[in-house]
Structures are given as structure tokens and as C-alpha cells.
Amino acid sequence: NAGVTQTPKFQVLKTGQSMTLQCAQDMNHEYMSWYRQDPGMGLRLIHYSVGAGITDQGEVPNGYNVSRSTTEDFPLRLLSAAPSQTSVYFCASSRYNEQFFGPGTRLTVL
């Protein structure tokens, strides 16, 4: 039982490049979320999903896309990376409001 896994762990992009952050969970949780964490700002919700085929925007969705084709996977896509998207990204899956977080992806956009 791996819990929530995220890849890659580190990534450096140039402005304008696109990439996908991968997230997978093996706990059969319906609810999954993406957060970004910046110094002094806690975690801010980007997008979330209440089940396969259903996604919705969180607090800071601009510049990010998500899809949920299976219960297990919830990838986050950066369409055209900007320096403001430099952050640590966490994926989480939920059961009865208990969030299980992945180890994070540290992204730097130059």
C-alpha cells in the first residue's frame, strides 16, 4: 500500500514550457486535491475532484488544468509555465475529510 505517490520530486522549467505533475493513490479514495505551498502562505487549493470524471476549481486555479479519468490518478497540467508558479505542489486524497498527502513536487520556473 503506497498511499499517495507523486512524480517527479523535483523539476526545473523554462518560462512558457508545459508539463504534467503526476499523482496516484491506491486507497480507492473518491476525493483528490492539488495544493501549492509557498512560504508564509500555507497550502492553497488549486483544483479538486470528487470522483472520476468530476473536477472543480479551488482557490488558485489559473494556469493549471486537471482531469480525472480513473479513481487512482489525478494529474495536474501546467499549460505555459510562469515564474509565479515556482512552488511546492502537493497532491492529496481524502477519506471522511482526513487528507492523505503525497511527498510533494518542488517546481522551479526560470
Add this chain to the structure above:
Amino acid sequence: TQLLKQSPQFLSIQEGENLTVYCNSSSVFSSLQWYRQEPGEGPVLLVTVVTGGEVKKLKRLTFQFGDARKDSSLHITAAQPGDTGLYLCAGINAGGTSYGKLTFGQGTILTVHP
């Protein structure tokens, strides 16, 4: 947007001291959670408080939910170096479609020196 404000933002103490971290909001939450995060890892849930006035204890950690469900506190007795980390409070919105959708405070970085 519901906001949670944590204080203090930084706390540096000696082993054996007591400390309290506060989490305040002008909004009501249906429940509130505390997470602890270590460097290079994701947050891990410590506790969920649901009822106004509720007090929960986890070894040397005591969590309290305010009577009006707008604030919470985390008290650590006789802090140890192993308590070092980032502590985050998170509020769960009352009712509706907010399942799994948390509002986080900005965090308190605790350093306990041997």
C-alpha cells in the same frame, strides 16, 4: 473566501518549555484539523476537532476548538526536539459540497533546541 490566521508564524524554544499556537478566523467552520509537516514531506493529520469547546489530547499535545467554532489552539507541554516542524491548522467549511476542501492557515514553524 474563509481565512485562517495562525500565530505566531515562528517559534523557537528550548527543550522542556511549553508553547501554544493559535488559529483564528472570522468565519465558522464545521470542523478544524491540525497537521504537522516535516521538511521534504507532505503534511500529516494530527487531530480533527468537531464540536465547539471540544478538547482533544494526543500525548503531550492538547487541541481545543473554540465554543463558536471560529478558532482553535494547539498546546504542547514539555516540548522535545522531535516536535520540531511546521504546524498547520485547516478549517473544513460547514455543509454543502466542500467535502475534502480545506482552508489552511499559513503555518507555524516550531524549532525546539536541545
